[in-house]
Amino acid sequence: MDALQQCFSSTGAERALQARRQFFEAGIRPSGLVSEAVIQSWLRSQRQHCNGRRLALAPVSPSRLHATQERCRSLLQALQHELPTLEQALAGTGTRVMLTDDKGIVLHVSPASMRPRDERVGLNMSEQAMGTTAPGIVAATGQACTVTNGEHYFDELHAFRCAAAPIRDVHGRLAGVLNLMVEEQHFSFDASPVVGMYATTIENTLLQAQSHEHLVLRFQVTPALLHTPLQALMGVAADGRVAWMNGTAAQLIGQSVHAACSAQELLGHDLSRLLQLSGQPGPAPLHLASGLGVWMQAHLQTSHGLGTHLDTSSAQDQASPASTEATPVAEAQPLATLREHSAQLIRETLEQHGGNVSQAARALGISRGTLYRRLRGGREHDF
Numbered sequence: 001m002d003a004l005q006q007c008f009s010s011t012g013a014e015r016a017l018q019a020r021r022q023f024f025e026a027g028i029r030p031s032g033l034v035s036e037a038v039i040q041s042w043l044r045s046q047r048q049h050c051n052g053r054r055l056a057l058a059p060v061s062p063s064r065l066h067a068t069q070e071r072c073r074s075l076l077q078a079l080q081h082e083l084p085t086l087e088q089a090l091a092g093t094g095t096r097v098m099l100t101d102d103k104g105i106v107l108h109v110s111p112a113s114m115r116p117r118d119e120r121v122g123l124n125m126s127e128q129a130m131g132t133t134a135p136g137i138v139a140a141t142g143q144a145c146t147v148t149n150g151e152h153y154f155d156e157l158h159a160f161r162c163a164a165a166p167i168r169d170v171h172g173r174l175a176g177v178l179n180l181m182v183e184e185q186h187f188s189f190d191a192s193p194v195v196g197m198y199a200t201t202i203e204n205t206l207l208q209a210q211s212h213e214h215l216v217l218r219f220q221v222t223p224a225l226l227h228t229p230l231q232a233l234m235g236v237a238a239d240g241r242v243a244w245m246n247g248t249a250a251q252l253i254g255q256s257v258h259a260a261c262s263a264q265e266l267l268g269h270d271l272s273r274l275l276q277l278s279g280q281p282g283p284a285p286l287h288l289a290s291g292l293g294v295w296m297q298a299h300l301q302t303s304h305g306l307g308t309h310l311d312t313s314s315a316q317d318q319a320s321p322a323s324t325e326a327t328p329v330a331e332a333q334p335l336a337t338l339r340e341h342s343a344q345l346i347r348e349t350l351e352q353h354g355g356n357v358s359q360a361a362r363a364l365g366i367s368r369g370t371l372y373r374r375l376r377g378g379r380e381h382d383f
Helices: 002-009 012-025 036-048 062-071 073-090 134-141 191-209 247-253 263-267 271-275 338-352 357-364 368-375
Strands: 096-101 106-110 145-148 160-168 174-183 215-220 232-236 242-245 284-287 293-300
Touching: 012 036, 012 145, 036 134, 036 145, 062 073, 073 096, 073 106, 073 174, 073 191, 096 134, 134 145, 134 160, 134 174, 160 191, 174 191, 191 232, 215 247, 215 271, 232 247, 242 247, 263 271, 271 293, 338 357, 338 368, 357 368
Parallel strands: none
Antiparallel strands: 096 106, 096 174, 145 160, 160 174, 215 232, 215 293, 232 242, 284 293
């Protein structure tokens, strides 16, 4: 009963202190005093740091840092896309933003530390180097977590509170870790959902940036959630198979993120249907294979990031199938590739605009030069 009372009546700092005494001094598993993620990290750190619990900062070599930055260029660009909004939201809270790669190497820290030796680009935040930290746990497990004060393995880190969340790539692998941290203070807000939301936003940006030659679908049960962290995203390859999907898409469809299926199986619509231009400027209603009604947009991603937004339309629109105002599209054979569709799309758009190249280019969201090169039979990857 005494142990149970301690779990509910003591503060987090007191529970962490009690857990440390049980774990490090008595060799007792401190279940209920700290999270299971922290206990497992302590066990891993104890095996890796068997010579003691004194912290030795471990920055990587300049050559390894340069190679890591080059490998993570897309991740860093995705961060920069969202960083101004994140920093503005955190201004005045004393919270710092850290991004690491999948191994725990620090790629970005802002704002700059008053003690640049402590947290800087190139520092190794993995459990092997720093013991138990929030970014170290995420790098090891791929799961979001928080670590506060005495939950850190090394005594030198007890002034910090951290909340970290994973960022994944188009292959479903861990690409990086977003970490929020404060020193010598409490978070003035619940950091877990905030770091999770921004990690999702960065992940969505990264997924789209990595989707070369994919048809990128965005959908949700209400159009108000499109272009927000709650939107579902999916990349469809040229053969009609789903190349990737984010967590929200997996939840709406009821499948694993790693499920290898065709768009026809998961969505109830084949590639040619998803590629059809509806002529509507906004998202269009669509019923998935499960019967769930969603609002969907499609974006044809090309090797140079050029493309056009295509609003999908359902052949079984329950609202008013006879009133669909989309431009009729001939029932063509299934398209072999997305590039083949882009050529067909240009021809149809030119016809719709009476051969006016400027208007067609504007409608497609590309430059006239790109359209001219495509018309002249230039290199296929120009569009």
